[in-house]
Amino acid sequence: MDPWIGSQPSLCLDLRVGLPPLGHRQATPGVAMVKPKVLVEETFQPLKKDPEVVALETELQRMSAENRQLSEMLTAVVAKYEELQTQFSDMVTSGANAGGGNPSSPSEGGSVSPSRKRKSESLDDSPPPPPPPPQPQHPQHLHMPSGLAFADQTECTSGEPCKRIREECKPKISKLYVHADPSDLSLVVKDGYQWRKYGQKVTKDNPCPRAYFRCSFAPACPVKKKVQRNAEDNTILVATYEGEHNHGQPPPAQQNSDGSSGKSAGKPPHATAPHHHQEHAAAAAGAVTGEQAAAASELIRRNLAEQMAMTLTKDPSFKAALVTALSGRILELSPTKD
DNA sequence: CGTATTTGACCTGCGC
DNA sequence: GCGCAGGTCAAATACG
Numbered sequence: 001m002d003p004w005i006g007s008q009p010s011l012c013l014d015l016r017v018g019l020p021p022l023g024h025r026q027a028t029p030g031v032a033m034v035k036p037k038v039l040v041e042e043t044f045q046p047l048k049k050d051p052e053v054v055a056l057e058t059e060l061q062r063m064s065a066e067n068r069q070l071s072e073m074l075t076a077v078v079a080k081y082e083e084l085q086t087q088f089s090d091m092v093t094s095g096a097n098a099g100g101g102n103p104s105s106p107s108e109g110g111s112v113s114p115s116r117k118r119k120s121e122s123l124d125d126s127p128p129p130p131p132p133p134p135q136p137q138h139p140q141h142l143h144m145p146s147g148l149a150f151a152d153q154t155e156c157t158s159g160e161p162c163k164r165i166r167e168e169c170k171p172k173i174s175k176l177y178v179h180a181d182p183s184d185l186s187l188v189v190k191d192g193y194q195w196r197k198y199g200q201k202v203t204k205d206n207p208c209p210r211a212y213f214r215c216s217f218a219p220a221c222p223v224k225k226k227v228q229r230n231a232e233d234n235t236i237l238v239a240t241y242e243g244e245h246n247h248g249q250p251p252p253a254q255q256n257s258d259g260s261s262g263k264s265a266g267k268p269p270h271a272t273a274p275h276h277h278q279e280h281a282a283a284a285a286g287a288v289t290g291e292q293a294a295a296a297s298e299l300i301r302r303n304l305a306e307q308m309a310m311t312l313t314k315d316p317s318f319k320a321a322l323v324t325a326l327s328g329r330i331l332e333l334s335p336t337k338d
Numbered sequence: 339c340g341t342a343t344t345t346g347a348c349c350t351g352c353g354c
Numbered sequence: 355g356c357g358c359a360g361g362t363c364a365a366a367t368a369c370g
Contacts, residue, residue: 197343199362212361216342226361 176239177230187211187227189239195225206231218247 178189187200187209196216202209208229215221223243230236 196341198364200344201360201362204359210360224361 172242172244174241176241178237178239179235180229180237181235187229187237189225189227189237191239193217193223193245203228208234215245218245221246 176189176191180189193215194217195213197211197213199212200209201212206228208231210226210228213225213227215223215225223241223245225242226240228238228240230238
């Protein structure tokens, strides 16, 4: 979770259920769950104060109070996050001072190649020696739309030296969490790049298979991607990126085919993953222009908003309240009502 | 026919 | 040394 959350007006949990149209609905396109509002908003008119209206108003007030409560909770979470981040950076700083050894020096690490190489790999293909990650530093800003994406890079600050060296020599690893339709069985994460699937495996800790992709836009691109559904919430796809692209982002025309260029281009481009976020494409790229970075930032915010919406929709009490409010309103406005 | 995907087999690292 | 699990290869298959 980024600290800016607390200061983002767009993240206010004020749902404005039942209020007149806002006029700037597109500010949070990802928050799909409030779509039913349209039913209410477009026919909203001042109503006479009958008991149902009173009940609705009461409910509205109750939900507003709940919203405020949630906002406060969010603020508290952000504060705690910042506190923890401060503690963490302190620990890293002290650890770095005490640790001594330079963690990130892949070239010094006895040619710890990005991955163990099979004996056959260097036979005839003899590709140019795998270029070290263009930017050895590990920018953590890449895509961590929320605390969810806080991953591997922070886990190797302590523990066995060997493991640590191994971890540090890995290509840059980042994770991306994407909301996908549960009925969508494909493991395609639209991030703007072209990916070629080269394997799929069922892992022990997750019944959902994990798909392995390579960047197919540039043959020499070292980036790999693993995509797997979240074990706990299979509406969430977890994309793990390893390495950095050594090329720019494909032009939009090519982005459409994403991880399924060529053959699967026959499918409707959006039929497989309507909720995927191309937004993170630029962020995932590693090499982004200022404009792309700005776009990515905006898109990341949208993604965060969607994640928050997901969290809310998973809350039974929130759902119940929403359903109660909406159903009451719909029944009231229904022409077949007696 | 060319290219991408699927999928079983194989390779490698790691823990016991 | 052995077995397990993750990752990758490559032949078979599917599709435009």
